[in-house]
Amino acid sequence: MPPRLPPPHRVDVAIGLGGLLGGLLLMGLGLRGGVYLGELSPITLPQWSTVTALVAMAVAELLRRVAPGTALALGTAALAVDLCGGSLIATVLMYTDLVYAAVLYGPASLARRLPPACVATTVVATVVPLALLRTPESLFIGLVTALLTFAPAGTGAIVRNHQEAAEAARLEAERTALLAELDRREAVVAERGRMARELHDRVAGHLSAIAIHSTAAQSLGDAAATDQALTVIRENSVLGLAEMRRLIELLRDADGEPEPTAAPTLDALDALVERARSDATSVSGLKFTLRDDRPSGGAALPAPVELAAYRIVQESLTNTLKHAAPGEVTVRLAQHADGPPEGGVLQGGVLEVGVTSPYDTRPGDTHPGPRAPGSGMGLIGMRERVSLLGGTLEAGPHTGPSGAVWRVRAVLPLDGKGAMTR
Structure with missing residues (x-):
């Protein structure tokens, strides 16, 4: 029909x-x-x-x-x-x-x-x-x-x-309008992710230190040790509050021109490790070592790479304070011209960041719980930062010369082809 x-x-x-x-x-x-x-x-x-x-x-x-x-x-x-x-x-x-x-x-x-x-x-x-x-x-x-x-x-x-x-x-x-809307949504999601990483990296460490030392202050019978723990709590409270204020100002001044703040670099790792030592006063048996194996007098690294490396070390040290067993915590930096020895060749060289901490493998009820509660967002933030730069991240238990350790190892390309990150 x-x-x-x-x-x-x-x-x-x-x-x-x-x-x-x-x-x-x-x-x-x-x-x-x-x-x-x-x-x-x-x-x-x-x-x-x-x-x-x-x-x-x-x-x-x-x-x-x-x-x-x-x-x-x-x-x-x-x-x-x-x-x-x-x-x-x-x-x-x-x-x-x-x-x-x-x-x-x-x-x-x-x-x-x-x-x-x-x-x-x-x-x-x-x-x-x-x-x-x-x-x-x-x-x-x-x-x-x-x-x-x-x-x-x-x-x-x-x-x-x-x-x-x-x-x-x-x-x-x-x-064009549809693509613009998709770009806008993607930019909003990316900005929210960036702000979530910054909020976690800047504030979570201070709050973890407060939680650890407040627990120690409640359990210690020594007045001097309690005063020391309270001092650390106050310092981290002030620093955490300052970081929160900076982030709030950044969000409120999104349509204006907020005062720029200097991004942390690898030169500040000494201070970061020293702060970890100070925060670990209530955790017996933890020692911190920084090994910088990069060649001296080398060219400056790209700012996104330095920021990502700093944040990875910062989050790793925060997790160490919450989970690590007594022993030595090692922070190591290395720069390779053609990729890490056991990895593939990456043109332009790479920065290798590694943090190892003692890992308690005792099973059952004898395994101690975390000293402060965690959300699991730290590892997600580290993976996002490494992915934005086109690098790789490994985090998990590892058997080394000194026994079982928890190792975080990031390989960050230095060729500048990765996405810019903050």
Whole structure:
């Protein structure tokens, strides 16, 4: 069963009805013969054929938008009948509209092929009458054919091209807006992740130290040790509060220009390790060592790499205070020109950051719990920082020369191809 055509557009109904009434009025006034084939017509049809052609052309106008190809075929047949019976100008004008509509509303194949076909028809209508009649007046037949076919087809092609260009521009604008929205959402997510990492790295260490020393202060019977623990608690409270204020100011001044703060670098690792020693006064048996095996006098490292390395060491030392067994905690830095010895070659060199701490492997109830509660976000933040720089991170138990240790090892490329991170 063939598909059912949609109802004609109201504009097409108005065009068809107006053309039909106009043609009947012209016939009533005796204004026929607008275009007539004359001697070239092999037959001469009666006057009623003109009315038949007019009605068929009006019906074709109803299909100009819903079925342009069918409308053009019906209109072409009606025009041939009209020209053989003494044409009406209303019928001829409606045919030009059908040609225009076929190019404008028809499928792409019809819109592409119809203008060249109109050109070919115009050439034939010019050459053949001139060869048969051999009179200058016969050239008017070609001119009339061009006005009936090529002119409306060319106009339809121009309008269609403009509409397609406008639609393409609209789609491109929508695509650009969609990409902009996706970029905005991605930027919001990235900024939230950055702020979460900064909040955790800057404040979590101080809060962990407060939790550890407050627990120690409750359990110690020595007044001097209690005073020392309270001193550490106060120092970390003040520092944590200062960091929170800086972050809040940064968030509140997002639309302005907040005062820039210096990002920590590897030169501050000595102070970081010293603070870890101070925070570990309530944890018996922990010793901290910093080994910087980088070549002396080397070029400065990229700022994102230094910041990521500092934050990794900072988080590792915080976790050491919460989980490590008594023993030596070692922070080691090394720089390799072509990648770490056991790793693949990375062009531009890499910075290797390692933190090892004693790891208690005793099973069951004898295994001590953490000295301060943790959220598990520290390891996630370290992985995010390393991933943004295109590096690798290993964190877990490791068997070394001195026994079982917990090792954090990050390899950070120095080629600057990773994403900038804070």
